[in-house]
Amino acid sequence: MDLASVFGLVGGIVVILTTILISGDLAGYLDIPSIICTFGGTISMTVFAFPMKKLKEGFGALKHVFFYKEMDSEGVIKSIIDLANVARKEGLLALEEAAQQLKDDFLQKGVLLIVDGTDPELVRNILETELSFIEDRHKSNQGVFEYIAGIGPGFGMLGTLIGLINMLANLSDPSSLGPNMAVAIITTLYGSLIQNVLCNPVINKLKLRSSQEALLKEVMLEGMLSIQAGENPRIIEEKLKAFMSPKLRSALESNKEPKEGEE
16 A cells, blocks of 8 residues: 555645544535535536546556555566576577566567567567557556546536626625625536646656556566577666666675676
8 A cells, every 4th residue: 555645645634634623614615506516516527528438447556556566676687687597598498488477578578479489570579569558558558547637627617607796796785795705616616636646746656657657668678589589698787777767776796696607
């Protein structure tokens, strides 16, 4: 579980509730017509805008916000170096057995293409195409929340206009002006909550997840092409470490086992 996402969401809700309780009464911020207009309208138009399959995929991506296992960049590089050592000692065909032990489908697919003797340029094109489709799918899932973030405040404003119309229609009753104005503004508040508490953080977190995965797959791609080109494992390692942060580079260095004959 991603504790940062959980603490962030809970913290934001607590801050809002605390502000409301200090400055007024929570019951005054709950209005059924405003909830129906803002949340009901947003949900309805989102269902209207997307096919049901895409909605399921989009909301299914929420699991990557709250339940996410950090990608093991260090482990991936080590796996590639191990594959490079196998290829250097036993040849590319020996990688077929090693590929069956790989847990990442993208890496496994690339290794099997190499074993099959696929032209390096074709290997690059196939894997880059797959990576492109992965990124497009991620952007499509983010698009569901981007749409909600855009339309939520719109329905909040729509509710505000409805409230103002009701207020102006009852100018003859001064006692109704205050309540009607409060209801009109509450819908704007709800729209802002949809955008800034529910959607924008989710969009940003999904973008970060996507960029991390894309970077790691680019590392895999470069590593596999280097193996196919017959490059020295040490050179491959240095090339792949260029993609990593200084902290991960240090971790790779510290976890190296001494080679045979070294102390």
